[in-house]
Amino acid sequence: MKSFFFHEALFPSGWSKDVRIDVDEKGTITSSVVNSMPNENDEIINCAIPAMPNCHSHVFQRTMAGLTEYKTSENDSFWSWRNLMYEYANKINSEQLYHIARYVYHEMLLCGYSSVCEFHYIHRELNNPEDTNSMSQAIIQAAHDAGIELTLLPVLYQQSHVDGTPLTKSQERFYLSNSDYIELYQSLEKQLYECQKLGICFHSLRAVSIENMQIVLDELGNNHPIHIHISEQVAEVEQLLEHTNMRPVEYLFHNFEVNSNWSLIHATHLNDNEINLIAKSGAIAGLCPMTEANLGDGVFPLPEYFRQNGKIAIGSDSHIVINPFQELQILEYSQRLQLRQRVVSSNSKTSHVGTFLWNNAVSGSKLSGQFCGNGFNVGDKANWIEIDTHNPLLTNLNGEQCLDTLVFVDSNAIASTYINAHKTEKQNDKLIENYKKTLKLLR
Numbered sequence: 001m002k003s004f005f006f007h008e009a010l011f012p013s014g015w016s017k018d019v020r021i022d023v024d025e026k027g028t029i030t031s032s033v034v035n036s037m038p039n040e041n042d043e044i045i046n047c048a049i050p051a052m053p054n055c056h057s058h059v060f061q062r063t064m065a066g067l068t069e070y071k072t073s074e075n076d077s078f079w080s081w082r083n084l085m086y087e088y089a090n091k092i093n094s095e096q097l098y099h100i101a102r103y104v105y106h107e108m109l110l111c112g113y114s115s116v117c118e119f120h121y122i123h124r125e126l127n128n129p130e131d132t133n134s135m136s137q138a139i140i141q142a143a144h145d146a147g148i149e150l151t152l153l154p155v156l157y158q159q160s161h162v163d164g165t166p167l168t169k170s171q172e173r174f175y176l177s178n179s180d181y182i183e184l185y186q187s188l189e190k191q192l193y194e195c196q197k198l199g200i201c202f203h204s205l206r207a208v209s210i211e212n213m214q215i216v217l218d219e220l221g222n223n224h225p226i227h228i229h230i231s232e233q234v235a236e237v238e239q240l241l242e243h244t245n246m247r248p249v250e251y252l253f254h255n256f257e258v259n260s261n262w263s264l265i266h267a268t269h270l271n272d273n274e275i276n277l278i279a280k281s282g283a284i285a286g287l288c289p290m291t292e293a294n295l296g297d298g299v300f301p302l303p304e305y306f307r308q309n310g311k312i313a314i315g316s317d318s319h320i321v322i323n324p325f326q327e328l329q330i331l332e333y334s335q336r337l338q339l340r341q342r343v344v345s346s347n348s349k350t351s352h353v354g355t356f357l358w359n360n361a362v363s364g365s366k367l368s369g370q371f372c373g374n375g376f377n378v379g380d381k382a383n384w385i386e387i388d389t390h391n392p393l394l395t396n397l398n399g400e401q402c403l404d405t406l407v408f409v410d411s412n413a414i415a416s417t418y419i420n421a422h423k424t425e426k427q428n429d430k431l432i433e434n435y436k437k438t439l440k441l442l443r
């Protein structure tokens, strides 16, 4: 049993002062009192916010962060970036994937993420395509060793175009038949550690047919997290319109009962009807603003989506940066640039952008039931970020001003991330060495 006292802490309802909590051995909060007094043995923390769930990760892509920022054609785009990404996807084996994920998951913890949804599609082992287990196993082990909560999302990825065109050579490692997928899923269920989950995942409407999605859902049941990339690129919307006469989100809702188990990753290009469909369904829009900016995807219709009480989560996706504060910064800035306004993400109850977006992203994830709650309420996991109030930038600021400063000015002003009430330690030399050795082989 551990106990903590916070001078200020962020709850879903807003900032509270003088918060005292008890935490059990498993890292779950068993009592929480605001306007309290510290006990003798409490660990005292000045200011803290809930740690952030990371709703979308392709962990191997961290190895190419910063290495695709050069011209390859007249019109570089998501699609030309994807060719470079495939080169990396096709040289990583399971041992290397372990070292990458082990290091990168630890980076996530240090930056304030508490959990990760790994959207995992490199199924076939390098040089041994019959082995579809080792790559997933590397992710499971790395997350466990790093101490990050994992939702593993084995991806169904079967075709290269919505018209059913088979996968290209560079996509062959991703392929699983429906029965391969179901078999892998059922086998992975038995390989998870405590605190790890599995979710069903369809790469996109261009990569899996509706029929095959239905077969998998019928076989595995609906009571899992379900993730899909959707409406990330205008070309994808156009393809769907051409083949189905419907836009991607409309087509998805036309075919499935989308509910709060679903995470729609990106959902960038939405018309009013689609905004309404997602918001009403309780599904999450899984926004990855830094990656979306890096890939030139477009701008999510955030104000209208919030007006309709849509839920969001954030993800670091390609890991061009791993930093939840910067994700929220660019999310807000993209809106300001487009709308030529300031302070877009706020409402009458929560006027500060940092607090508004942070709470929306953390509680959106929690409401979906896909992640345990982070924060300071009874039943939450004791997963939080201690803000470094000694940083000169934060002199004399209250909690909501501190969080705005972290989002807009300097996200380095965090002291540490606590997971299950334990401070996350820095990466040790051996981890760094293993990661560097792996990068040397891949670059």
Ligand SMILES: [Zn+2]
Pocket: 056, 058, 119, 229, 265, 317
């Ligand atoms: Zn993705």
